[in-house]
Every structure is written in C-alpha cells, then in structure tokens.
Amino acid sequence: MIPSSAWQALARHTRPVREAAARLAHPLVEALVTGEPDPAGRPRSRRLRPRMPRVLGLLPFRTIDLVLLTDLVLTFILFRDFLSTLEDTAALVNSPLDPDGLVFTALAFSLPLALRSRWPLAAWRMAIVLIPLGTVVSRQLIDPPYTGNIGIMYALVVYAVAARSERHITVGVWIVSVLVAWMIHPGSLALVIGIVTVTVLFGHNVRARRLAVGLLAREEQRSQRALAGQAVLEERARIARELHDVVAHHMSVIAIQAEAVPLRAAGNAGHLEEGLREIRALSLAAMTEMRRVLGVLREGDGHADIAPQPGLGRLEELVDTARSAGLTVTLKLGGDLTGLPTAVSLSAYRIAQESLSNAMRHAPGSVVSMRIARYGAELHVQVTNDAGHRSTGEGERVGHGLIGMRERVSMLGGSLWAGPVGAGFAVTAILPIAEDA
Template identity: 75%
Template sequence: MTPSPVRQSLVRRARRVRETAVRLARPLTEALVTGTPDPARPRSRRLTPRVPRALGLLPFQRIDLVLLGDLALTCILFGGGLSYLQTEAAAAHSLLDQEGLMFAALAFSLPLALRNRWPLAAWRSAFLLLPLGTVVSRQFLHEVPYTATGPIMYTLVVYAVAVRCERHITVGVWILSVLSAWVIHPASTVLVTGVVTVSVLFGHNVRARRLAAGLLAREERRSERAQAAQAALEERARIARELHDVVAHHMSVIAIQAEAVPLQAAGDARRLEEGLKEIRALSLAAMTEMRRVLGVLREEDGSTDTAPQPGLGRLEELVDTARSAGLDVTLKLVGDLIGLPTAVSLSAYRIAQESLSNAMRHAPGSTVSLKIARYGAELHVQVTNSAGYRSPESPESSGQPRHMGHGLIGMRERVAVLGGRLWVGPTGTGFAVTAILPITEDS
C-alpha cells in the first residue's frame, strides 16, 4: 500500500529535523565525549633543553619548559586560590573544613596541568570541576561564586583546545562554556562569553597560522622534490645529448674507416695493419670520451670521473679525425678563443663535431668549411659542406643530403640553453649550420 502524500511529507520533514539535530549535536558530542585533539607539535630545542649532568639520574633526557610552566602556574593558582578561600571562609564564619576548601582550590586550578598533553581532557575536567567547586565556594562567596583563579585556568584551557582541535569541536566547547556560565552565574554570562570568545578566536587564529605554515612547508618540500626530479631529467637529457654526439661522431668515423681501409690496403698487409691500428685508436678514444660523459653517474662507492669535457682546444684533433675519414676540411679561427666559458666552448665543439659527423654520414668525401669566430660577446660557429658523393643505389644519391635527425635537435637544445641562435638547412647542393652563442660570465 502506497503511503499518502501527507504521510510522505511528514516523513521527509521528520528526517530533515533528525538530520539537523544530529548536525547540531555533533559539536557538543565530540566536545564532551568522542572528540580527539591533534598531535602536539614538536617543540624547538630552546623550549626543550637537555637535563644538566648533575640531574642525569632523571628518567627523561630533556626538560619541557612549557609543561614545566603549566605545572608551576597550576601550583601558583592552587596556592593563591586556597589562601583566598581560607580568608573568605574565615571572614564569613563558614563551617567548611580544610578538605572542602582544598577541593575548591583544586577545581579552579588542577585542569591547567593537563592542557599541554591532553587539552580536551583538561577542558572536560574543568567543565565538570568548576560547577562542583562553585557549590563549595558559593557558601561564603555570594557575589561571584568562584575565585579569580578559575577564569584564568579556564581561559588557558579553552585556548589550548582551540589550538589543537578542529573547528566544530571548538564551537561545541564555546557553546557549552556559555551555557555553563549562564547556569552557574547568570550575571557574569556576558563577561564570560566575551572572555571565552576572545580565547577561542585567538587560539583558532594560531591554529590556522600553524596549519598554513605546515601546508607551506609541505609545498616547499614537494617543490624541492619536483625541482630535483626536473634537474635529474635535465641531467639525463644532457647526458643523452653528449652520448649522441660522441657515439655519432666516432662511430661514423670508424664505419667509414672500416670500409675504406681494405680498399686502400689493396692486399698490402702493412697498410691494412696500420688502418686497423687507426680504427682501434678511434675506438679507444670513443670509449674514453663515453666514460668521461658517463662519469657524472656516481658509482656505489661515490667515485666519479672528473676529467674535463672537450672544448675548442681539441678542434685540430677533431679536424684530423674528419680528414682521416675522407672529408676535405678547412679550419678557420678568428678572434681570441682563449678563456671562453666552459659551456660555450663545449657547445661550440659539439656543434662542430655533429656537423662533421653529418657530413661523413650524408655527404662522404665532401669539402667542409669550418669557421669559428669571436665577435665581441658572441661566438659564431659556421660549418658548410658540399654535396659529396654517393653510389647510384644510395637513397641520397640525388638531391640534397638529408641532415635531419636527433643531432640537430641536440644542437638546438644546446644553443637554446645558452640563449643563442641557430640556423640549419641546405645551401646550394650542400648543407650549412650556423650557430651564434652569447659569451657571458654565467655560461
């Protein structure tokens, strides 16, 4: 049987009322029973000094000055409150015994000793003990049924709750505090509400600032990890560029030499042996330079190859290697090339090396013009090669040579890192590479 529309409406309203009551009761329930505070923040070393050697037999190694301060203030409030209660009880000729006065003094001070480690437990004990203490003190304190030590203790406890607990728990503490003040002494409700509100707002502001500082610290750590990962990626890209340049150049020379040596020897064992020795020397040079590039990757024992990277000082060696592979290379140096920044010298060397390697692969036997000139704060690298020769069945036997590939990408990246400019492309029947690298102190 389907319920009537009126009954369905009543059920929906009852459900909304129940959900609203649960939401309203949640702060109060968590404040009184189920709520838990956040873990205490680690204290600085200034607030937790080491125990002096003279007190080395103590079961702890550090002294928590904040906890020590709370305990000292608790003793002061207890002593002051007990003295005041005794004076007022004697003046009013009260028949209360010493135990009752001590209980009231403890009720107005003891929860303060718990606020450092257990802020919610401290507030709950204060919420229960304060009314019980006023039952004792009300017998001879007629205007205000508690001593000044009670508000001091309660304000500090509420502040600790606001600093260490979530907002809805703090709201529940505030509501219950106002209701308790109204029940204990309605005349001071406004004053108590104001004091508790200031304490809650101040504690919540401290909590918000600490949370913001924690989030900022986590973001900084995340940013540092991201920067470290980015640096690792950039280092891998740099190693990949270096390896490409080293392998492409030396393997091209070795391949051409291996093809040309048997033809040049023409059965002469001595010439064949000399050619093989030259190939071996080129192979060892390639392996040495690869070890140098990979030296940035540390071994397990932390050792690394710190040999210097090649620069323009090795241009003659580079040109001789290209000539031995069959290229007709003309080298021209203009300006003062001594004392260039390491990054500029290395990039210029690698650009020249990659250009010669491309000429070996795509235009063997070509004429290459290599010019490196310094004009003021710029270093110009110009490499131009002719078409060279190819066998009729070669895919590059007609038209202009293909120089496109990862080598040119590496060139562009090197030039971009230094903030320079690069032009590559065919020129006539050959190919040309022109790079302009700025010379700065940061290079």
C-alpha cells in the same frame, strides 16, 4: 490507532526540526565525548624545547618542554593561591568545610591547566566538570563564584582546545561553556560569554594560521622536489647530448679508419692487422660510451651540441679563467692522465668547472685547491675552497650544480662527497676508469 500515513506525514513535517537538532547536537557530542584534538599539534621550536644540560643527562627525556613546564608551575601557583585564599576565608567565616574539601576545591580550579598542553580536550572536559563542583563546595567562601584565577585557568584551557581542534569541536566547547556558566551564575553570563568568545576566536585564528603555514611549507617542499627533478632531467639530457657527440666522434673515426686501412695496408698483412686492432679499440670505446648514453635521458627535440667537448687537457684554460675572476687557484695533477676514457675526462672537467663556478658564486676571492690524480683504475677529483670574501650567512643556498655532479658520477658508477669543511666547501669525486668491453 493512528494510520501509517499519518506517521509518515508527521515524520516529513518534523524532519527539518530533527535535522536542526542533529546539527546542534553534533558539536556538543564531539566536544563532550567523541572529539579528539589534532594528533600532535604544532611542533615546538628549539627555543621552546631546548636540550637538557649534560649534568641532567640521566633523566629519561632529552629535551625540556618549556610550555609544559610553565603550565605545571602556573598550576602549582594557582593551587597554592586558591588553597591559601580558601583557608583564610574559611577561618574568617568559621566555615564547616574540612581541609579535604578545601584541597579538592583548589585542585578543581587549577588541575586542568596541567593537562592542557598534552591533552587539551581532556583538560577542558575535566574543567567543565570540576569548576561547577568546586563552586558548589565553596559557595560560602567565594562570592561571586568566579575569581580572576579561575578565569585565567579556564581561558588557557579553552585556548588550547581552539588552537588544536576542528571548528565544530570549538563551537561545541563554546556552547557548553555558555550553558554551564548560565547554570552556575546567570548574573555573570555576559562576562563569561565575552571572555570565552574572545579566547575561542583567538585560538581558532592561531590554528588557521598554523594550518596555512604548514600547507605552504608542504607546497614549497613539493615545488623544490619538482624543481630538483626537472634539474636532474635537464642535466641528464645535457650529459646525453655530450656523450652522443663522443659516440658520434668515435663512429666517424671508425668509418674513416675502415676506409683508410685497406688503402694504407696495400696488401701488407701486418699493416692491415694493426689497422684492424685500432678499429676494434675504437669500436669497444664507442660501445662503452653508447651504454652510458642509454643510461640517461635525452630530449626529443633532436638538437645536439656539435661543439668539441672539453676534457682534462683544457684544465689550465679553466684555471686561468677562474684566476681572472679573482680566485686563487692551486692545481696539482698526479698519475698518468693520458689515455683516459672520454666520458671520464669530460666528467672530471665538468666537476672541476662546477666546483670553481660555485666558489666564484658563493665564496668570491677564495683560495681554491684543486687536485686531480689517477690511482690505478680510479680518477680522484678533489676541489676545496675557503670562505673568501663572503659575509656571514651568504652562500648557503644550494643550487642544482651538485645535482649535475652526482648525475655524472652515478652514470660512471663512481662516488661523490660534497659538503662544508670549516668555513669553506669541499667536493671529492672518485670516477672508475676501467672500461667495460
């Protein structure tokens, strides 16, 4: 009886061998049994997956996969070529192989190609079983056992596996391919190794490039989201500074009124009551603006722009500036625009200003139609421009100006629509006017 210490010593000495065998068996098991390709592979471009014509709209699919269609056509061509070659050869040598055997052999050498686009590993596993069987069945008819058609079919299947599978699975496919080729025909081993190696390396490089492109695209999306978020914060900070100045203005006026009203009233109850009404109105306006200030973020640097904030009263100045820059601007005003809340007037001015800036930047020399009108408790701002002197393909990049517009409209509880109209661009904003006391 062998003592347990001897078994333990033997296990320690054979451990490296067992680990090496496990590392070698892992890719083989993955390739033959447990491995799976990437879930979806690389999405087809529109050129490789066009939409179905309307006359074929009754079919259950709406697009045509040109790669899959090519595989099916090539499978049929290879099958017919194999079958024709086998039938001609069988007639010449008077082979006892029946027609069913000829059809089986032709299918064995062509059918895996039809599956490689959707199920690459299943197609390869089918090929690695059917090719030896087809070779054994047709050994009397094919000499050497590999033809150019078999090489094309197998190379395409192996490429699909390498382009959509992890590296260890691809390594297992290469090892199994070499072993099967050695068992079928050792004399052709060098040729098979060369073809399979080149195909595997090419497919693996394609997969690595696709993964790198996908990773880069995801990083760009994250970067764009981060930039958009930063732009939102910056715009909110700017809006908060502007509203801070508006509130500060109201509070200053309230303080002055509170000091001046008693002096102006001089004991007159009517004058005193009128002054107090003015102070109350200013206080309610200041409270409304303060609520809006609290709804946005403000930088903690403590700096505030103390310059007077613009409003709709400076629209003519803004339009004159745009005209001097080469735009043809038509301004139409409707309704009573006096007495608007400061935040509404400021936001409408900024939306008009940003719309004109976008027209100057993306459609120089364009014709701009601007309409600002009051309808009951809403202020409508509509700015439309044509393509101007812009050449095809220019001006398609969207900056952060629209983000600022949306932030302003959202702050006031309004709605905004912005998008292309024909060859030009249009911005429509609806701003509520009613103040919350």
